[in-house]
Amino acid sequence: MKIYRNLEDFTPLENAVVTIGTFDGVHIGHQKILSHLKESAKKINGETVLLTFYPHPRLIINPDDDTLRLINDIDEKVRQLALAGIDHLIITPFSRDFSNQTPEEYISNVLVGKLGTKKIVIGYDHHFAKDRKGSLADLQEYAEIFDYTVDQIPEQDINDIAVSSTRIRESLIKGDIKTANLYLGYPFELTGNVVRGDQIGRTIGFPTANLSIREKHKLIPAYGIYAVEVAIYDRINEVETGEYCPPEPIQLAKGMGYIGTRPTVDGMNRTIEISLLDFDQDIYGKTLSVKFTHFIRHDERFDGLEPLMKQIRADEAEIRKIYNL
Ligand SMILES: Cc1cc2nc3c(=O)[nH]c(=O)nc-3n(C[C@H](O)[C@H](O)[C@H](O)COP(=O)(O)O)c2cc1C
């Protein structure tokens, strides 16, 4: 997959098969669109192009919007799209200029002029251009003039996509990892850098790597304890342009994930901590990608560190059983 961080850097293709959207989650509904895109491209010997926006359009339209909760950060999304087999990924800032084009300008400048679109795959409810005035009807109106075809994704499939996104978000908020992962088609993940905590962990026999999540708008699952699979990276760099190579982890490990306020030690803020099993290394400053596979229990207040340690030992036993460790 080739990545472009700007529409201007893209050279129009002979046979571009294009779709446009935020694709947050790249879940099973999105994956259906992406397979349709790939099949269509194969038929006309074309290449697949996905145009997405970053930062999220809602943040450009309303910068103070604090309600946006993303299933994927940008790196996670890029990796999932590469796995889905997209040929060209354009990540473009959703600027006012871009969004102020008329439907006709957008079709002729962007779709035809910049991308070389031969087929566009779009949902029946897709809107674009100034004031979201552009619709499927506009795409169809200009199809003959500009020599492209339009594939409309049926309403039922779009509803499925909406259901998937909603189900994933609701499930994560409840801690129902099983349902979230079912709709995602892969395990939900959090990516963050390891920062210093209060260093109590090592004194109770469970050192925990404290994660600072990189995406401010990332959806954080319910407080609780989870079984997690962790990939440790030296650092994941910013998404670069050019041929995409997924970053190589320096190590893989399994562990216990904790999300909560640490009520037992009168913690004030939410922390995300990972205690890795059969692991004893300094990983401050490293980047962790944490895949959530099972929910174990809710966050609880214990009467002191002794009962908390006893419970964490029980959590560990349960997680070892899950992973056969
Ligand atoms: C598997 C696991 C389960 C945990 N469960 C709880 C809990 O139920 N209640 C709580 O107050 N803290 C819980 N903690 C958080 C501990 O209080 C925390 O790891 C400890 O205070 C160390 O903090 P530190 O990272 O600042 O060193 C849990 C931590 C782990 C790794």
Ligand SMILES: Nc1ncnc2c1ncn2[C@@H]1O[C@H](COP(=O)(O)OP(=O)(O)O)[C@@H](O)[C@H]1O
């Ligand atoms: N098994 C392990 N799981 C997680 N972190 C570990 C482990 N072994 C060693 N470490 C290191 O110890 C640090 C956590 O120790 P801890 O006493 O909990 O301090 P802090 O409060 O700074 O997180 C981690 O950031 C990591 O560098």
